[in-house]
Amino acid sequence: xxxxxxxxxxxxxxxxxxxxxxxxxxxxxxxxxxxxxxxxxxxxxxxxxxxxxxxxxxxxxxxxxxxxxxxxxxxxxxxxxxxxxxxxxxxxxxxxxxxxxxxxxxxxxxxxxxxxxxxxxxxxxxxxxxxxxxxxxxxxxxxxxxxxxxxxxxxxxxxxxxxxxxxxxxxxxxxxxxxxxxxxxxxxxxxxxxxxxxxxxxxxxxxxxxxxxxxxxxxxxxxxxxxxxxxxxxxxxx
Numbered sequence: 045x046x047x048x049x050x051x052x053x054x055x056x057x058x059x060x061x062x063x064x065x066x067x068x069x070x071x072x073x074x075x076x077x078x079x080x081x082x083x084x085x086x087x088x089x090x091x092x093x094x095x096x097x098x099x100x101x102x103x104x105x106x107x108x109x110x111x112x113x114x115x116x117x118x119x120x121x122x123x124x125x126x127x128x129x130x131x132x133x134x135x136x137x138x139x140x141x142x143x144x145x146x147x148x149x150x151x152x153x154x155x156x157x158x159x160x161x162x163x164x165x166x167x168x169x170x171x172x173x174x175x176x177x178x179x180x181x182x183x184x185x186x187x188x189x190x191x192x193x194x195x196x197x198x199x200x201x202x203x204x205x206x207x208x209x210x211x212x213x214x215x216x217x218x219x220x221x222x223x224x225x226x227x228x229x230x231x232x233x234x235x236x237x238x239x240x241x242x243x244x245x246x247x248x249x250x251x252x253x254x255x256x257x258x259x260x261x262x263x264x265x266x267x268x269x270x271x272x273x274x275x276x277x278x279x280x281x282x
Contacts, residue, residue, distance in 0.1 A: 048109045050223065050237075051082055053194045053205050055142065061174065061266045062089050064277060065139055069095045072137040072170050079126050079161070080144030084110035084119075091117035098131070100124055127156040134166045140173040143275070146241040150215065151252065154242075158256035165282035171258060174266065174275040177245050179217045183209040200228035205237075217241045246276050253280045 065086050069076055074096040078087045081099035083106050091097050096118040101107040102125050111121045122131060126140075127148060138161050148154050161171055184190040184207075193206040202225070209220040219239045226232050250260040258280035268274035 047103060047105045048083055049196070049198065049203055050205065051106055053196050053203055054221070055082060056085055057194070058085065058142065058269075058272050060269050060272065061141060061275065061277075062086065064264060064266060065090060065141065065172075066093055068137060068139065068170065068172055069093070075133075075135055077131075077135040077138040077164060079138060079140045079157075080142070080147075081110060081121075082106050084113055086139065086141050087119055088113060088117065091119040094118075098122060098133070098135070100126065100129060100131075102126070127153050127160060129160050129164075131164060134164055134169070136166045136169045138165060138169070138171045140171070142174055143176050143241055145173050145249070146175060146244055147239075148242070150242055154244075154249070154252055155256060158253055158258060162256050162258055162282060167282060169282045170261065171253075171280040171282070172264075173249065173278050173280075175244050175246065175249060175278060176217075176241065176273050176275055179210050179212075179219075179241075179273055181210050181212055183211070202226040212243070215243050217243060246278050249278050250280075253278075258282060 069090050076090060076095055076097045078097055079100045081087045081101045087097045087099040098120045099110055100122050104123055107121050107123050145154055148157055191207045193204045195204045204224040206222045208222050211218045221237045222234060223237050224232060224234045246263055253260060261279040261281045264277040266275040
């Protein structure tokens with residue numbers, strides 16, 4: 045359950061992109077494939093708006109929680125790797141929110157993913173991928189002001205996720221956090237967490253899409269918020 049808690053704390057509050065995914069869903073129709081669905085931030089929102097959704101996620105703990113939350117909504121879940129999935133179905137719309145494609149291990153992983161999606165798109169279907177081309181680099185040092193932590197209390201236990209750095213190392217951005225858990229007795233545990241995002245431009249992704257026999261179909265922008273970076277949504281047609 046801990047993976048679910050941290051995922052919800054660090055990702056679940058983001059809502060700036062939901063209107064864009066709803067608009068694409070209304071335009072292209074059902075069913076929709078949500079790739080890297082996590083605990084269902086986007087999948088559940090679309091299903092609550094009446095769309096039929098298939099949520100694809102590799103982490104079984106996150107996917108089980110998504111299925112529990114779905115209840116009677118028109119939502120199916122499937123556990124699979126985004127680079128190798130085979131669902132035996134086609135979709136008019138596939139979406140990849142919140143920089144998921146930048147977690148696939150570089151160019152080879154992205155190409156494998158794009159080819160997998162190509163097999164699952166209906167003729168003329170749309171693929172929409174959110175990427176962060178640039179991140180503001182920083183490091184929290186002693187005496188420096190730090191970003192506010194994301195905090196949640198559950199059953200008397202306080203979970204805190206404190207951003208501590210964003211670094212650029214070679215071909216990646218590394219997002220670092222300190223995760224603290226404080227029990228009702230005041231006992232504290234801490235751990236360091238780091239997520240590596242491949243550095244990726246919209247132009248490079250469009251070229252990789254062409255190599256996977258997808259046609260670039262424009263870009264949309266998601267504005268930055270106080271707590272989250274902005275994104276470029278790169279779109280392709282089958």
